[in-house]
Amino acid sequence: MSDGPLPTTNAPADAAELADLEADSAVEATVEDPTDESIVIEELTKRYGETVALDGITLTVTPGVHGLIGPNGSGKTTLFHVIAGLSNPTAGRIERPPDAVGYSFQEPRFYPELTVRENLSVFRSLDDDPAPVDWIETLLSELRLEPAVDRRAGDLSGGFRKKLDLALAFLSRPTVLLLDEPLADVDEYSRRKILAFFEDYSDDDRTIVVSSHNAAAFEGLYDRITILFDGEIRADGPPDDPDVARYRRFFG
Template sequence: MSNDSTADGPADPDPPIDDRDSARESDRRIGDRERAGPKPPGFEADDPIEATADAADGDAIVLEGVTKRYGTTVALADVTLSTEPGIHGLIGPNGSGKTTLFRLIAGLSNPTSGRIDRPAAVGYSFQEPRFYPELTVRENLAVFRSLDDDPEPRSWVETLCAELRLEPAVHRRAGDVSGGFRKKLDLALALLSRPSVLLLDEPLADVDEFSRRKILDFFADYADDDRTIVVSSHNAAAFEGLYDRVTILLDGELRADGAPDDPRVGKYRRYYG
């Protein structure tokens, strides 16, 4: 697939990122502070919020009995799950609850019930890339890096540009680059703080084949250093051979969880390979 396509901007019901205040600008950096983003469609103000979301002592994400309802629709039903280092595939068809689960882990939405523990730093690459469209790619990287209290060295930014093949676009206005470069910029922004846990929602969308292979190699090396990458993708087969663990979600329910060769996971292989 080529990444030559262009668009006017990321389709997102939220206001453009350059209209947000400084607290909302840092939504991609998941830490201790509460997020100020809008509630998802269908959220009712009087929904009972019984869940807690605390920073875990280690680098694991732990969900216990997590349920999410939008009115009468159950998006997630009593999900209990924990992560561990490696590449973790979150697999299921459209509407299975994958993005909802990511938003709950990231603190961008509240569960209706249950408990979520997460590390102090979680990187999140959104399904629809989010950045300042009026700034160049490099300016976006500089602005988001400045939001960290203790930013990684500038050499890490250059590493990301090289490994994600962003270099050809670094001086271009971000709103003018192709869909593939938009996605790669969003990945770089999620990785800026070198988080121990990374949530990737459709990380290879619109990315050309050569860049895809290079990015997959980078993900494998990144996870090898005791880090966790949770991947949600319609193109799950692209990660075949990289998964250390696979979780199957169907209709908001956890149907299987384990190693890719686990027979319980294998029953759902049509969804990921």
């Protein structure tokens, strides 16, 4: 099921520890009492032909900021797709809040010929129950998109493209946000402002699940972290959990 050997380092001790991680078995995630705002995943499996992308995962994600960490090919994107309803599981069960799930993709998706404001207005018009118009102004300010509001989206720099994609994910004020590399190409000042916005947003019984190779940028923001490896849960708990920290040394 592995996509290939783990990365190695020049230090024999590091190489030995990486080998130990690869040999670890899956663990049972801490399953909390779910609320109406929780994501409940039970024995979830996803296969693509002979490839097992997710292997019997059981996990409850409760409101707050939840980190999803693992190497490339570990199943993080597949899990996001299943939670978002973009892909059906092969087996198992998933429950999510009835509201729409917001999704910020690793590769931003929008109408390149439209301006930033036009993109937000068009996507807002597609919602059955759109958020108030002033929510667009809030997103422009909190995500530091105001300098680019009248620029054609296709002409934006990488950082502004990512911020527009984030704004689209938050546009319907969803209960659940799935953010794939949400700070990619974003400048340091914008990062601090965006992280503060994430924290405030999640305080209102909302869930933000973050997948990022730059997990250190979210230090102090995570309420809980799940380590995904070869389609299995290898560690799960608060950021200071020893097993979580063992994996984070190499993967975030």
